[in-house]
Amino acid sequence: MPELPEVEVTRLSFAERIRGARVTAVRVGKPLRWPLGSAPEAFVGQRVGEVSRRGKYLWLALERGGLLMHLGMSGSLSFGHATGEPGPHDHFDLVTARGTLRLTDPRRFGAVVWSASADAAPAATLLAGLGLEPFDDRFDGAHLHAALRRRRVAVKTALLGGRIVVGAGNIYACEALFEAGIDPRTPSDRISRARAGRLADAVRSTLARAVELGGSTLRNFRDAHGAAGAFQLEAKVYGRAGKPCVRCGTPIRRVVQGARATFFCPVCQRR
DNA sequence: AAGTGGACCTGCTAGC
């Protein structure tokens, strides 16, 4: 999916345009990961408020409650007037006079869930246990070091879990570990305070750079304007198995951790 | 309790 940069880029591409628009119709397609939890007609007539993000979730405020949205592995949102007839992978339309917000998600791991507020179930339940936002001042080397010390899993697995810091999925966890010079297989509790500091910086800078570049488009990611991202063009390890490391020329290695592919340079990244 | 592996669903691609 869409990791934090793709979700944030998506949010930025439609939040201002949809704010204040009144819902005129709602269309629901095939089932997504979780049920909507409300009759779709209940949204008709309500105005859309702020669109905010927590981790990889978006919260779209309505006058009564709101919608928690997740893009899963293959989801994207579009917003505009040129939406046309829904295709086989278009599973949710929020129609307003300013345009239609449409969720397209071939694999349907994504979700749209109504909640009375972001602090009430089911939204609060889904958001509970999420780690710090990477751009939160509280997320620093000391925090990351303390959290990593409590785990014995590989540091990459700990990052991906999202319980310490949210937002880095498979691409950006690999890239941040490369930036920090840390072998992704290193046990969490063996990361020194100094290296945790470098890793925290790398997580922030990698995610920030990806937002600047409009995210990564590996297959079907597009922002709500339909624009593709460009970060994948400057990924240094992700998806580059066997290719030379951009820093030292050593072939990039691919291993599997927790059923996910991990890419790293065996020379630049150390335990 | 923490760690591991499977499940969800569909489409694309590399390889035979």
Next chain:
DNA sequence: TGCTAGCAGGTCCACT
């Protein structure tokens, strides 16, 4: 050219 196994950006859940 055509089929198939394997793989894909996430996260929850059951089991050890």
